[in-house]
Every structure is written in C-alpha cells, then in structure tokens.
Amino acid sequence: MYQETDRHRLFTRRALVLGAGQLGMFGLLLGRLWQLQVTEGEKYALLAEDNRVNTKLIVPARGRILDRLGRPLARNVPAYRVRVVRERTPDLRRTLRSLAELVPVSPRRLEEVEEQARSLRPFVPVPIRDDLTWQEVARIAVHAPELPGILLDQALLRDYPHGPILAHVLGYVGPVNDRELANDRDPLLALPEFRIGKKGIEKSYDKKLRGRAGLSKVEVNALGREIRELDRDEGQPGEDLQISVDLELQRFCFDRLAGEKAAAAAVVDVHTGAVLASVSIPSFDPKAFTNGLSAATWRQLRDDPLFPLVDKCIRGQYPPGSTFKMVTALAALEKGVIDPGHEVFCSGVFTLGNARFHCWKTGGHGRLALVQAIAQSCDVYFYDVALRVGVDAIASMARRFGLGERLGVDLPGERPGLVPTRAWKRERLGEPWQKGETVVTGIGQGFVLTTPLQLAVMTARLCNGLRMVRPWFVRSPEAAAEEWPRIELPEEGLRAVLRGMYEVVNGARGTARRAKLPIEGIALAGKTGTSQVKRITRAERARGDHKRKDKPWRERDHALFVCYAPYAAPRYAVAVVVEHGGSGSKAAAPPARDIMTRTLEINPSGADLIAARSRTARG
C-alpha cells in the first residue's frame, strides 16, 4: 500500500507536468494563429487576392488607315474562328474528325491540334482554323450538336481591301518578334494574338494605331480556370489615321505601271510635300502577312529577283541620268561659270585627254545654249558645264534639291541615295577624284544614285519657288504651319532651266514631245532620263549594240521621267522610273503623262487650275 501511494503521488506530479505541457502547446497554437490571422492578416489577404485574381489584357481594335478622303485603306474585319475545348468533348479525336468532314482541315493540322489540346490544360481552347467562310460557319453551326467541344467565335483580322496597290505604303502587321518585345514595354506585345506594324505606315505609326490595352480582371482557380469576370476596362481603341494618298490616283498609277516588270512612281504636291501616290511594282498582298506567312511563300517573296517586298519609291536607288542635268546647270549658273546664253558645240563626242565621252545622239546636236541643251538633253553640253563647275559644286546643289540624303519621309527604311564628292571618294574608296568622273556626274551617271521619291521632290523644289519641301504621308498640324526654307539661286538661271523643261515636252525638238498633256491649256514641263546600267565598250559602240532592241532585259537602260504641271502655276510633281525600260522618253514619259493627267483631273489640292490654264494660254 505504501508503494502504491508513492507511485500515485509521483504519477500525479508527472500528470500535472504533462498537462501543463499540453496547455502550453495549445497556447502556442493559439498564439501562432493570432500572429498569422490577426497580426499579419492583411498581408496574407493581399496574397490571397493576388492568387485569386488574374488580370487579362484585352487587345484594342487597331485604328484604321484612311486615304485623304477618308476611304479605308486598312481596316479590321471579323474573322470566324473554330476552336476546340478538350474537356467538353468525350472523344477529342472523333470530334475533330467529324469537323474535318464538314470543313476542310488538313490531316497534319488535325494532328497538331490534337497534340496541342492534350498538352494544354483541358479547358484551354485550341484554335483549329481562323479563316472560315460564312458558309463554313453556317455548316458547323448547324451540326453543333454532333460537335461537342467545338467553339465558333469571332476575332478581328487586319484587312487591306486594296491588296497589292498600297502594300508598300501601308506595310502590314504581323506577330511580335523578340526584338520588338525587348524594345517596347507595352504589355500588349506579350499577347499571342496581338499584331504589330512591321512595315510602312503600319510600322511608323504603330503606337498611334495600336491604342491602349483594356483590362479584364478574372477570378481564377489554382489551375488558372476562369470562374467569373470581376471588372472590365475596355481600354482605348487605336486612332484612325488619315494619310495623304489619294486612293483613286494610287490605283491609277498602279494599274498604269502594272504591265512593267519593275517600276516605281511617286506623285507629290509641290507646295505641301504631301505624297499623293507612291507605287512600287511588283507588289504583294499584305493580307498574307497578318497571320504569319508560310515559309515557302516568304522565301519566294524574299528571293524574287524583282524584289516585290522592297518599296522602290524610297528604297530603290537608280542613277538619275539626264534628270540630273537641271542640278548640274543650276550649280554652274550659281557659281557664275556659265550664263543661260552659254553655248557649246556638240559633235556627238567629248574628249578629255585620252578618254572619249559620247552624246546619246550619234551625230551630235551642233551648237546649242542652255534651254535647248535641256530640251534635247545634250550630253556633251553638260560634260562641258560639269567640268567647268566641278563635282563639289554639283553635289552641293544636288543636296539642296534633296538628293543624296534621307528626306525624312514617314515610312521606315528610306534610303539616302548617293551624291559623290571628292572627299567622299577619298574616304570611301581611298582614291583621288578623276576629272572623267566629274564629266559623267554631270549627266547623272557614275556614282550618283537617287530614289524615285527624291526625284519627285527635286522636281517639286525646282518648280515651287525653290522651297525645300519634304515629303510626308501624315503631317502634324504643327509641321503644317512651318514654312519651308528657300534655296537661294539667281532668278534668270532658274527661269532658263524651267524653260528648258517646258521645251522637253512642248518644244519642237524636245525629247518628250509625246508627253504633252491631253488637257487643253495646261502645259507639262519635265525631263527625260535614260540611265545606263552597264558601261558601253568601244567594240559594242562600234557594232551599234547599245542601240539594239533585243538586249537582255537586265542590261537595258533604266527609263526615267520627272515632270510637273501646270507649267504656269506648278502644283504637282511626278517621277516615274521603269527599271530597264529602255529610253526615258519612250518608257517613262507616257505613263508619267497619264499619271499627271489623272492627278490634274482629281486635283487633290483643290488649287485653281482654271486660272493657271488661262495664264498658260496667255503665255
């Protein structure tokens, strides 16, 4: 019994110790709960909210691109998509096969879809096709009961209703690439369905057209399944953008040149610099790019020797040939090395040391002064003048007329062309300048390269009172209020040059008499250019090969024509380049004339051409 009481007493002591320990443990748990739930409760409440709510971006509708009269050039059209949700169909493969019986889906695409659907979470819709026709949509909708898990819905697809006509100006949109993602912090770019401007206006005004992303707050569960939408902000759709192009004129230019293998044309308003049309042949259909191009189509476009993807208006660099002669003349007039009465005798060939430089006219033009030299495009005259004034003065004049530098047109990828100087050659080629090179530079050959848009701008600056307009497609009101700086030149010399251009078309011996406008009372002034792409050897010249009509296309001369009208009150300038078109007067002047005629008919500037007509009639 003694034993038992002892043991009992020990047990009671120990039981109390243990009980106290348990009480302590419960106290500890209560304390911990207080700490988590009350002291730090707010922090965890935020984390729980973070878990619960997924913020989704809503892609805003992209702004439309409109022509100067508000006609849509780029817009968004609803595209019908068909998608499949794995968890909503008892048999994915059978559902896909039933769908393929209703609308064409390639077996390979079916396999891709099935694989993707099985790798993604079961509630994620997997796109099958996004280019359904209305008939196909109807067919699927009718058979909906037999197609569990198949979803039909709409997405906005970028559409270019005029296809290739404006492809180079508008550019196109496409999926975002890694570099664009790295350079732009807009969260929209991370969305797989977002399309970014890749070329042309779509690229240069991408930010404006893009708009601001909307936000949708969605409650999700741990697997990311959406339970319900909590809040929605529609964001800001992209702004519509009006550009200077006139759709009708653009279409006319495109159609007029569509017969050529490769050509470019630009129409600018000589007072404002507005680009009214800009065409590059051959072209492509920008719609193909919106949803990503097949590798084969892309390779074909990229490797095409006629470069359909390149905007030849701003990226094509051609020797200007005789269209450069106005620059040579003005440089000499400014320096005072000649006056408009300066005469040169053309025997058909110009000799410098051992070298012989030929005029295009085999027998020569005889004696002529500046106006006739331009009208008949005498090469020997300008060899002589160029040699008198020197290459650096010519280059300085060329730059003032917008050649050899980027004009800052609001399209990406503009090329500067090339206007050579002595310094340039020393630096670039490490060789001293040769006099012979000055001679050929005088007629726009040799190193000189210009883009069709530069030629149009040069013509505009010649005829608009020497104001240094710059070309644009979209101009801010601030820019519109700005005055263009002037090129200071002797009045009399400029008048002679412009008179020469008038004679080219209207004179008895002009090189482009066929380019006379069919509109009575409005005169066209212009200049032909025929630029060699290959040096003519002595032997070829002796055989007369350079004049043969059956030369391989690649070896034929580029045909150029620049012009403006009305002569009396200039308003529009046109430049046309037909690659390997042969002669400027035959291949480039007629389309330029037609384009100018159409421009005057449409008269986008709304200028009073009647008054100009009466003045011309008097003059």
Add this chain to the structure above:
Amino acid sequence: MQGRLRSRELTFEEKLRALHWPFILLVPMLAVIGYAVLYSAAGGSHEPWAWRHAVRFTAGFVVMLTIALVDVRFWFRWAYVIFVATLVLLVAVDIVGSFSKGAQRWLNLGLFQLQPSELAKVTLVMALARFLHAARLEDIVRPVYLLVPLAMIGLPAVLVLLQPDLGTAVMLIAVGGGMLFLGGVRWWKFVLAGALVAASLPLLWANLRDYQRQRVLTFLDPERDPLGAGYHIIQSKIALGSGGLFGRGFLNGSQSQLDFLPEKQTDFAFTLLAEESGFVGAALVLILYFVVVFLAFFVGMRAQSHFGRLLALGVGLNFSLYVFINVAMITGLIPVVGVPLPLISYGGTAMMTTLMSFGLLLSVDVHRQVRIPRYPSEL
C-alpha cells in the same frame, strides 16, 4: 456503495448512469464541425466527403459506446494480445499493403481500407498502460527493466517508418515517451534519450527518403520552391492569414474554394476552417479540442487503478499530439507531416481509432472505482 462497486460487476443500468455524458456530447460537436468543413471543401456539397464522414462517425460513435460499456479489466487482460495483433497488421501492411502517394499504409480488407499505423497509436497506449501498471517504482528505476517498454515503442515505430510514415512514427515515440514519463522513468533518462536522438540526427538524415528530406528543407525555407514542395505551406499560410479575425464566411474562402489549398479535406482541413471562420472560429475549435484533453486528464485523475489512470492520460496525450502536430504543421511551425486533424479531417481509420480510444477513456471512467491487480491472473 463503494464497496459494492468494488466487489461485484456493475449492472448495465449502473454503467449507463456512470457514463461521462458531457464528454459524450462534446464529441459529436467536433464531428458536426468536421461535417461543415468537408461540406465546404467539396464546394458546398455533401458528396463526396461530408456524407461519408457522418456515416463513419455514427458507426464509430456506436463502437465508442460499446467499448465504454465493456469492463475495463477486459481491456486490461487483452491489452497485449491486441497490441501484438496490431504489430502483425503492421508487418502485413509492409508486405501486402496498398501504395498511395509513395507510401504503403493501407490494408485492403475488402469492405474498407485499414490503416494499422493509426490503430497502433491506441494499442501502444493500452500495452504500455498495462506494463506500467504492473511495474513497481523500484522496477522502473532499473534501466534493464525499461528494455521491454522501449521495444514496445520501438517495434511499431520502426515498422511505421518502413512504410514510410515519419509523422506517425514521431507520434508513436512521443506518446510512448509520455507514457514512460507518467510511469515514473527518471528525468535524466529522457535528457539522455534526447541527446542520443540529437546525436543520431545526421545518421537519420542520411536514411530519410527524398521526399522526407524535401519536406524538412521546405519547412526550413518554404520560399525555396514556391510552386513545388513549398506550395502547400505557403498556400496554407495565405489561406489562414486571409481569414483574419472573423473569417471570409462559410463557402467563401477563396484559397479553399478555388483549389489553391491542397488536401483541404484531410491534412489541411483546419486551414479551410480557419480561412472561412477566422481566428475566432479556429480558436473556438482549438478550445473544444483542449476541453477534450482536459476531460481526459480529469478522468485519469479520478480513476482508482493505475492502468486506468495511465490509459486515460495516454488517450488524452495521443489526442492532443494529433491536434498539435496537425495545427503546428499547417501554420508552418513544423515540417509538413501527414497527420490528420481528429474528427474533422476526412479519413476512416483515424476517425475510428480516435473514437475507439475515447471508448477506452469512457470505460476507464465508468469503471473508475474498479481495482485491478498487478497481473490478469489475479483477476
């Protein structure tokens, strides 16, 4: 009266009258809370958990009352047999048990699945109570004498570790240690054992399964793998914390209802409860649990037999360890170990063994005046 009780068997009516009715009413309260939690865990549905929870509880409740009415001396006599039977089941589960989540814990008995490791927690308490009941103070102080109870603890612990189930093994050792402590084993021996365990930790670490190591590492720094091993504990803490003082409302816990919380019907049931009912609800449930433990203590203190006293306190200790390990785990105090919350978590064997242990506790109380000799042969 006392003499009469000691000298002869109690009648059925006397037993009913002697039952601890406040305790018997307290137990269904916890089960009802469990029902609500499981109803919410299923997104507001009686299926698949809440309904079965209720059915199991009802069955277990009947078993509890049946055990309560059986003479405590019967349990005293059969304690070792039942314990050995449990060991056999543990061996069986290591050989033929079914796997689930990387561990072999269940015996498929056709009608239902049995988890012998849960059973072991109760039968170990019975066996140790019987052993210590017979032990005199001078026996207890002899280290050699302790080899038997140490083996009784060690055997099931090792078998459970083989499954592998670290949580239950730790619980078995803790409960066993607690029993030895109550039995009068000297303080310094526990200190020595603690030192030995500390010294053997590196060895233990080397033998841990990969997932067990992950759990320990994750416990030390849950952020090291927020979407992997640390996910459970991070989401559990977020759920608890966002519950705040008054909770987010029944069926309104976003962490639980949107499935961010894993295992919310079993190990993390208390998290769901705390998210939806807040600190107030969670503290209330903890206090209810503590009342159960306190009543077990009270029953132990008024029992006349040493076996009864040890059994009652052992049941209480076992129960409080369940609660402590589970709640400490979900609040990030200890590593994640698979220990359910008794009467609230979904799980058949745990529910059944808890109610069986309560049955034993009630039996001790009904027969608190009964004297038990040192050995069954003297009964």
